[in-house]
Every structure is written in C-alpha cells, then in structure tokens.
Amino acid sequence: MRSMLRNRSEPGIRATGQPELSWRADLAWVLSVGVLSRAWVFGVAWLFNEHFGLGRSPLRLLCSWDCGWYQSIAELGYDAQPTDHPLGEANWAFFPLFPLLARAAGWATGWGALAGGLLVANLAFMTGLCVLHRHLRSRLPPEAARFVVVALAFSPYSLYFSAPYTESLYLMLMVCAMHCAHQRSWVWAGLFAAALSATRNLGVFVVLPMALMAVQQFGWRALLRLAPGTERVWLGLALVPLGLFMFMAFLHHHMGDALAFKNVQVAWGGTLGNPLRVIWHAFQNGGLYEQYCAAAACLGLVLGVFLMARGWQPEGLILIIGVLIPAAVRVWSAPRYAFALYPVFVALGVLTQASPRLRWLVLGLLVPPSGFLIASWVAQKTFMI
Amino acid sequence: MRQGVRWLAWAGTAALLAFYAKVGMLAAEPTVGHLYRLYYIDKGLRDWNHGKGPVYQLGQELDFRQALPFLSRVGWAYPEDWGTWTDGPVAELHFRVRGMPSSVSMEVNPFVAPQAGLPAQTVRIFANGVGAGEYSLQSAQTLHVELPASAMTHSNEFLTLRFEMPHASSPLKMGLSPDGRLLGIGVRRLSVN
Numbered sequence: 135m136r137s138m139l140r141n142r143s144e145p146g147i148r149a150t151g152q153p154e155l156s157w158r159a160d161l162a163w164v165l166s167v168g169v170l171s172r173a174w175v176f177g178v179a180w181l182f183n184e185h186f187g188l189g190r191s192p193l194r195l196l197c198s199w200d201c202g203w204y205q206s207i208a209e210l211g212y213d214a215q216p217t218d219h220p221l222g223e224a225n226w227a228f229f230p231l232f233p234l235l236a237r238a239a240g241w242a243t244g245w246g247a248l249a250g251g252l253l254v255a256n257l258a259f260m261t262g263l264c265v266l267h268r269h270l271r272s273r274l275p276p277e278a279a280r281f282v283v284v285a286l287a288f289s290p291y292s293l294y295f296s297a298p299y300t301e302s303l304y305l306m307l308m309v310c311a312m313h314c315a316h317q318r319s320w321v322w323a324g325l326f327a328a329a330l331s332a333t334r335n336l337g338v339f340v341v342l343p344m345a346l347m348a349v350q351q352f353g354w355r356a357l358l359r360l361a362p363g364t365e366r367v368w369l370g371l372a373l374v375p376l377g378l379f380m381f382m383a384f385l386h387h388h389m390g391d392a393l394a395f396k397n398v399q400v401a402w403g404g405t406l407g408n409p410l411r412v413i414w415h416a417f418q419n420g421g422l423y424e425q426y427c428a429a430a431a432c433l434g435l436v437l438g439v440f441l442m443a444r445g446w447q448p449e450g451l452i453l454i455i456g457v458l459i460p461a462a463v464r465v466w467s468a469p470r471y472a473f474a475l476y477p478v479f480v481a482l483g484v485l486t487q488a489s490p491r492l493r494w495l496v497l498g499l500l501v502p503p504s505g506f507l508i509a510s511w512v513a514q515k516t517f518m519i
Numbered sequence: 520m521r522q523g524v525r526w527l528a529w530a531g532t533a534a535l536l537a538f539y540a541k542v543g544m545l546a547a548e549p550t551v552g553h554l555y556r557l558y559y560i561d562k563g564l565r566d567w568n569h570g571k572g573p574v575y576q577l578g579q580e581l582d583f584r585q586a587l588p589f590l591s592r593v594g595w596a597y598p599e600d601w602g603t604w605t606d607g608p609v610a611e612l613h614f615r616v617r618g619m620p621s622s623v624s625m626e627v628n629p630f631v632a633p634q635a636g637l638p639a640q641t642v643r644i645f646a647n648g649v650g651a652g653e654y655s656l657q658s659a660q661t662l663h664v665e666l667p668a669s670a671m672t673h674s675n676e677f678l679t680l681r682f683e684m685p686h687a688s689s690p691l692k693m694g695l696s697p698d699g700r701l702l703g704i705g706v707r708r709l710s711v712n
Binding site (some may be wrong): 169216218219220221222290321362365366369370372373376377381382386389390392393394397398400401405435 | 525528529534537538542545546550551555558559560562566567568569570571575592652
C-alpha cells in the first residue's frame, strides 16, 4: 500500500529526508482538515437535534433514509425474497462491500453494525482525503491541491461522507484506483476498482476513465496489439467488474436473479431513460427542487467538459458519467451523486488556481449550504434521499 | 521470469473473462417464479401486492373507471369517469386465478374516426400467448371471448390477456383533438368467468 502511494515521478523522495518530512506534514494537515470537517458535520447535526428536540441518539444522528437498508444488510444479510412492502422493495439494490465492512467493523469492535458503518465511512473518508491530496500534489500547485481537499471536506454534500452510506468508501476507492492507474500500478488500480464495483452500481463505470488513461499512457495501437507491458493494463481493466460479477453470482445463488440489483429498481419506480431528456423535462415541468437538481446536473456536466478541455480527461469523464447515468433513472439524486465526486473539486481547484481570493470566496459559498443540508438530513427531509 | 509474469497476467485476464461469461449466462436464465418475472423482470405488473400479485376471483366484475392492479404498466391510459383507454398498440391484463377460466366478457368502446379514415378498430386477443379471437369493432359493444383450453395448461395460476391493436391511433395525429394518446379500445367493464 505504501509503495502504491509513493509517487513514481519523484524518485528518491525518501532519500533526502526533507520530502519525507513534507509528506508527514502534509498528512498531518490533511488529517486535521478531515477531523475539523467531521467535527463541523457532527456538531451541526448534534446542535440541530438538540435544539429541535428530534430525539436522535448519538449513534443514529446521521442514520437517515438508506442507512436503514445498509443496516439491515449488515445485520441480517440479503433478503431471500422481497420484503412485505406493498411495492416489493428489497435490499438487493444496495451493493455489498460497505455493509460487509460495517459488519466486520461492528464485530471487531463489538459496537454493532451501525457503529461499524459509521467507523468505516469516516475512516474511508480520512483515507480518501489523504490519497486525494497525494494524487493531486504532483499535478496541481500545493495551494490548489490543499484547496481541493478543504473544499471537498467542507462541501455542502460532505455530510454523506460521515453518514453510514457508501459515499466515502466510493470516494476512497475511486481516488485510489485513479491514483494507481496514474502511477501505472495497473493491478492495484484494478483491485481498487473491483472493490469500487462492489460498492455501488456506478462503480463499474470507472473502467472508462481507466481505459482512457491506459490509452494516454500506452497508445491504443500498443494496447490492441497486446504489446509487452500492456498485459498488466489489460489485467487491471479486466479486474474492474469483478466486484459486480461476484455480487451477481451471489444473488443468483441466493435468490435466483443475478440482475436483482437492477430489476428491483421497479419497486422504487425507477426506469432507464435518456438522461438529457430527463434533465430537460425537469427544467420544463419540474418543481423548484427538480429544477435545482437539473441545474446541478448541468453544472456537473459543464465542470466535466471543462476538466477534459484542461487536460484532466479521466476526471472529466468520471464527472460526466457520474451525472448522466443516475440522471437516466431520475434527476432527484443528481446533486448528491455529482457533488460527492472528487473531480468537481479538482475543477474548482483548477478554476481558482490563479486567485487565492477566489478560493476563499468559493469556500465561503460552500460552507453555509452544508449547514443547511446537515440540518435537513437530520430532519429527514425527503429531498435528501 | 518476466515472461512468466506476462503469461500469468494474460491467464488471469482470461480467467476473469471466463468467470464474467459464466455469470452472464446465469443472469440470462434467472431461476425465479412467474410472479417475480412478471413484476421485476418483464415489468408487466403494476402492483406487487405484498407478493400476492393480482389476485382475482372468477366472475368478479372489474370497473375500469377505477385504478386497477390487473393492468400492465404500459399500454393503458389513466382511468376516466367512463372507463380506461388502451394507450399504444399492445395492452395486457394479468390475473392470478384459482380455478379454470373459460371465457371473458368485456364492455368495450373502440376508437374509430370514419371521417379520418379509421372506420373500425381491429383487436386481436391472446390468452397466455394462445390466440383467442380477432374482432373488427365499429361501435361500443360487449364482447364474449371463449378462452382456448390450452391457454391455461402450464400457466401456474396466471392468466395474461393480451390485446393487440395494430390500428391504434392518436386524435392529435388525425387532426381531431390535441390528445396525443395512441387510442385503441376503451374498456368499461370486464369479467373472467
């Protein structure tokens, strides 16, 4: 793991002593940002809970909406048949890695699956922040790399990184996979991506930015000729869907339908459509919140195109995929899906590279909405699903 | 040594692809019940009804002025104060029945517009995939459709009535009104006996 995190473009980094010190200082700084941002999230949630007498226990402070589904999987496993809901909802829609880790952490600590989920989510977030900073250090000026970390940690939707949801694990595995691919550690990249594809249904699509990176590194001719040196790339790319296919194999043997994770969406009214049409329809016919979601999706697309134009093609692709595929089902969760992706903050970092004042302005704009969203999450507002 | 690692990588890639192909084949052949297939895979049913599905008592008269759980997800318009239009060239009804249904009685009103070149509406009816009749409807009437005995042989308590209306058309397209639905027949009442 350590070797995976070492930047290959900086040979001798440990020999001089000074960069090693800098690395430790950076690590301490990133962890401080992570801890402070979590204190903000839990602090606001606790204050809101106390002030409005919502009666949530500390353990359930951030356990809203799908948290119950993840808890059910971690404690009882996957349903053998649909639950007693009239519409036939079942927990097959939720991918297994996060609840598995929550169960393991709950068992190891003796605190139970819910506390295990909180532990996994917050540890994954801290790790994700550290790897992200490491990943960006060689590609952005130091101040811009630090800004990206702060902006992500205090972003409006960063509360999901502390809730027992998949967002933080997804972030960590995505950053690890992209960092390893960037460092040409393709087998490691494939293993992280395989874990990603077992975390969320969107995870398997990381194969596209990884393939793009492979083409950038080797050229498509060398890849198609299976030239020496490309075998690790192909193995890395072939590993990506492993998590998804293992989940499918499990579902087939457990309840008979390998595609149950997709088919069960019908119980929530989800059907696949043209994402651009869904976004346009939300603008034309939706209420205020749908229009906000559509605007968020458009902003995500614009930032994705901006990243691609500025030489961050894989990150741009992550963002575009992360907006379009969820929007193909419904526009409601677009802000959560888009604004929890690290390329959004990379784009902000690139945009504000030349202007420290602009960075402060962006941070000033990000933090207040985060307080509002944390309060809305604790109050179980439906737009936070 | 280097060559060995290369071959190991290719062998790993091939093994992964073989595993994916195997799981893909499993995914193409789900081992699930009829109700599960109908609701989750074919997405034909509107109502899971706690896993009981569209339970129907033979002889029960269905009033199509109400939202009914027997209608397929696609192929039907919203109910109106007289009944429900089919919307599209195909519409289905699903029933979970006890006993052996033998006939269907239905009050229908075809969408016809002789002035616009649509003097009659053709309706083909299938029971569990077996043809049960073809009708050319020019006016509102009650249809009595005999169900073929072979339709229920392997149906496992489920009866699916499929209506195919190749001439379903929209009033908008025919210049009659702004209604863009693809209307075929309007159903007022139906019972399976």
